[in-house]
Amino acid sequence: MGEFRRAYGAAPWHLLLLLGCFAVTGWIALRLAGEPTAGRMLLWFVGAAVAHDLVLFPAYASVDRALRGVLGRGGPPSALNHVRVPALGAGLLLLVYLPGVLGLGDGTYARATGLSPGAMVGRWLAVSAVLFAGSALLYVARRLSRRPR
Template structure:
């Protein structure tokens, strides 16, 4: 076992998991090969990867660095994590549901649901606020339980 780990660089379960991921990816690629919209899907996927790597990652890395610098050395990393997690959830919801949040997609939404689209900014803000409130509650409970010990 040690020789395999030394030669491969990781445990055997890592190789099995990686092979499983490649198998699932291959199966999806075969399923999409006959799709007439496969080219558009690939374009959106590549565009999303490029947009993430060139725009989003530098933006949220800069915000995180500014938060850490502003927090100072005396601040707890736990507090930052309780801000990062709900911010990530709110950001992902915004990215996934942006057309619905802004009330866009007239024809697509109406043909899929039979209802007229409307902006859902208030709902997104409410869910985001709930995420931050839940995170703050978890933080307070953790602090109180530590203080009690």
């Protein structure tokens, strides 16, 4: 067992898990190969990867660097992580619901759900505010619990 770990670089369960992931990915690729929209899906996936690497990553890395400059590395608990986590949640929600938040595809959303998409901006802002408020409360609670008595 020790020799396998030295040769492979990880435990045997890691190799089994990785082979399982490759099997599932291959099965999905075979299922999508027969789809008439497979080319569009592949184009969207490649476009999303390129947009992330060339636009989004430099943008949020710059914002993170600016936050580190303003907040400092901080001691426990780090204020920086209490800004990063809700920002990540709000950003992911924005990406998932971006067409609705921007008011695009109103007819499609209304036909599919029977609801008006007009409230999506307010709901996204409310959820983002709750995420940041919860993180701020957690930060304050952690700071107060670590205060010397």
